[in-house]
Amino acid sequence: MKTGFKLFSRLLINAMMGLFLAVAVGVPASAGAAVVVGASIVSGNFLPNGSACAGVYTEIWTGELIKKLRAGITATWLDGIPDYSDKAENDIIHLIDVGGDPDVLINNTTYPIPIQDLEDGDVAISLDKYQTKATRVTDDELYACSYEKMASHKERHGESILVNKFKKAIHALAPQKNSDLTPVVLTTGANDNGRRRITTKDIVALKDKFDKMEVPTEGRRLVLCSDHVNDLLLCDQKFEKQYYNYTTGKIANLYGFEVYEYVSCPSFTTNGVKKKFGETALEGTNQASVAFYVKRMFKASGKTKMYYSEAEKNPQTQESLINFRHYFIVLPKKMEAIGAIVSSAYVPEISVTPKTIAYPVNGGTKQFAVSASSDYAYTEPEGFKVVKQDKVLLVTALDNSAGEAAKEGVITLTLAEDVTKTATITLTQPKA
Template sequence: MRKILLALLGLFAAVGINSAVGATLACAVGFAPLAGVAAVNGAALVSGLCGGFTPSGALGAGIYTEVWTGELIKAFRSAAESIGWYQAIRSYDAYVKHDVIHFVDVGADPEILVNNTTYPLTVQDLPDGDKAVELDKFQSRPTPVTDDELHAISYDKMALVIEKHKDQFFEKKYSRAIHSLAPAENAAKTPVLVTTGEATADGRKKLTRADIVALKNKFDKLKIPKEGRILVLCADHVADLLETDQRFEKQVYDYTTGKIAKMYGFDVYEYDECPYYDTTTLKKKAYGAVVGENDRQSSVAFTTKRAMRADGSTKSYLREASSDPENQRNLFSMRTYTICLPLRNEGFGAIVSAKVEAAKAPEEEESV
């Protein structure tokens, strides 16, 4: 009887600990606490059936990482809803195999003959080819959490670590995506325009509605499909329009997704991490490059008909303190695969803040 009572007490303790872990993790990744409680206790039940609960009454390292990985995958899938312009891009997740997507390249477009009188027609081959695109690999550096910390503050520290890793992955994922969608330079099929408004105190020209109309005109002449046109405004350009255009201020209606009402055929969004361009050459700066004196931030335009995004595998890693007797610390890190790219090198554009040259002081008159 005593053994049964002790077993029951141990079971209740394990369920209580697992419930606390599950609820904390679920809150950390943006899900209902009950979902985390059910997930962790479910994993604990499987662990118990396969070999009993762990000595401490909590989950083992393998189960922890499985639970965290599952919750983080759900968070990655749902987080796109908070970035409206990213969500609008077609997802190619279903085509990812081993973190690679295989596209079929059909080669050149078929030639169309008008009022032809010469027969037989010349045969034009359109050979297919395989184009493999590897997803970018994102890894976080391991974060240590000592047993002393966990002993003093329970599992809050670990939940905070997971939350930080998740947030950094999201930030990197979306900033890389908008950078990839921006044209490399001003070209015939990928226009990069400069702003034409009044000069600002920080040495650039403001964005005007006329600049957006000019970009629309470029897209129209390139016969870019009108359906699915997206314009992502950087923070400077949003501020420019808010300061100079009362109509624009009334168009901002969803601060959660950053979406702004349609303007000249574009679905307009706001995003702070848009790429920078060299205002002299109108070439895009490399991702993560140091911003120079001639560099200004841009707003990016694209069509969803020519863009793709895909998420591959996600995995979390945990080394428990029990495997590190010298330091007695846990190590947590993550790895995921994702990509966002143009499908064709057309239907993409940008508007860059023009640099205003500082006024030169008048030269002193030469003394006679």
Template sequence: MKSKFFAKIFGLVCMMLTAVTFNAAAGATLAVAVGCAPGAGAVAGNVLALVGGRLAPAGALRAGVLKEIWTGEMIKAFRTAPEALGWLQRIRSYNQYVENDVIHFTEIGGDPAVLVNNTTYPLNITALTDADKPISLDKFDTEATPVTDDELHAISYDKMASVQERHRDALREKIAQKAIHGIAPDQNATDIPVIKTTGASDGTRLKMTYADLLNLKRQFDKMGVPGKDRILVLCSDHVNDLLETEQKFKEHYNMNPTDGKICRMYSFDIYEYDGTPYFTMSTGKKLAWGAVPAVTDARASVAFYAGRMMKAYGSTNFYHSEASKDPLYHRNLVNFRQWGICLPLTSTKCRAAIVSAPQTA
């Protein structure tokens, strides 16, 4: 009897020590992320858990998984972009202007008239009325992931960290795809060029060549776009076209492990990204966001001037329900919400696209 009692006490002590270790580690991690001493974070993590009555073993997902810790970790990791999204990192962040997941711009009302050699008085009075232009950030939600008590009991790795990483990566990819879609022109227009490829046919479309890249440079020069911070995001089809046909590009093709840049050519910093939007090859028109591409559609390459683009991230929310409140399945449910947006600051003279032309008969 005594042995069972002491065994139970020993088990509780082990659980308590495990919980303290978990909360201390989580608190220290967040403290380092915000620039504080890890020791203070370790203490704060356990204090928060104790105040909420949340001390429990590691891996036991619950209201006491220190929601603030997981949210803080998500924000830090989300805003440290991976190599493949170096082009997105070149765009200026407007996070400081976000209020309640809305960003406010001032729409300039116009310029005053200028009179030359005027002899008529009194002068006319022209009001210059500026206006607030609020833009709501896009809302991105991940679908909930179940994490059962049975899983947490059996596994030997940090399931919550694994779930968080996969949700973060899925959010980041979707936001990047929405960003490059918003930057790309809808169709060819004045000072918003959509260039068709002119290379040899691959059986479906015409391949991209250096002549097309030079044409893009010519269009940017004509629009007066500064030579610095010109960004070209090539889709994989166009990268492969150039690797196959252009020896110079093949020699320069070298993914930079720091920012993902392939090279700099014809005044463009060139990146590769396979999440660029689809265009209809025959019309050169961009498909709507979320539209399913047909065989007559192909991914396009997108060029832009970083100085006239903006991005902003709003709030990050962590949601979960507890297994202890689920008598039927004994499972926790976890998902995240991220607010964010990326758009051109002006519609013209700052962006373009290269679209594969369809094979001609």
């Protein structure tokens, strides 16, 4: 009664003010009253503190959240994936597992043609259930800030569900480990704090894997993790220009892939095994980029429901509680046509081939192939001359025809970034 009287009083005062203003400026009185009342309603200032919280419109807020969750905010890489939401009965999707394709006869001369059975099966998939923990809003808070407090809680519940369902989605689209139908490519680039950077050659290697799987070129999608985006910005000028020109989550096309960026890609071990969803990323794991063929994936949204208890029903705490439940899933229809690029571990190393060499008495020059993860230093034993040419050492033994003793020497190669990593070459030369 008290709240209703306040509302009526304020509306009446606003209407009277509008009427007087309209008469003063020479416009119809009804128009002036309507404008002022309408403005006061839009601004919200005509409401008494806490009056809008007397009843929360659960159905309206649930509808708003459904619209928000279906539209999404940052996962544009989900756009175009077939949507099976209309098939989610009781939050379960039924897919048909197509058994295979019929055999093809070429230049057949045998009749009747054999009959082949194609066995299909039903696959029931339950949608993931996302629930937020209940949050409280006290009447004391509502008295001071009106309904915006409750609206803020609703928004934060929605965004929390969005973030988690998108993380789960990209995790589900990544392969568990390397296989013929789910290739995992390890990066081969330079060192970046213990991981190898991605290179364009690694993306080409993944393209080659998709080619061998005979995945159609249209609809191939690559979602780059933040590490790999930064790697490409440093080493690929063409990619840099494409990156700074994009206005959505999609960057550009690269080697047949539609390229997107996402900050919450799944974590893999450095040898290419996916970590469980929600598992803490430990040392020795890195985020990976994920690739998939759009038409072989599916997504579905199920029911969304708001749970709300009013403060009036909690006389001791005088607080309202709110939370949401939402059903959603993204999966491959079959475990095929998906892949990943994983940052491999960078291990400082150096080796040389061959490790020993015997020179003839009259000397000569021999070539040694050096494999090193970075620059290296070398020693030069007496009686031999060493020349470094990138990944090759040219070692020359002087003529020992006049020597009174056989010669021996050892060349030690030391890795610049880790002096504990060494390789040796043993040299021998007989006397005359």
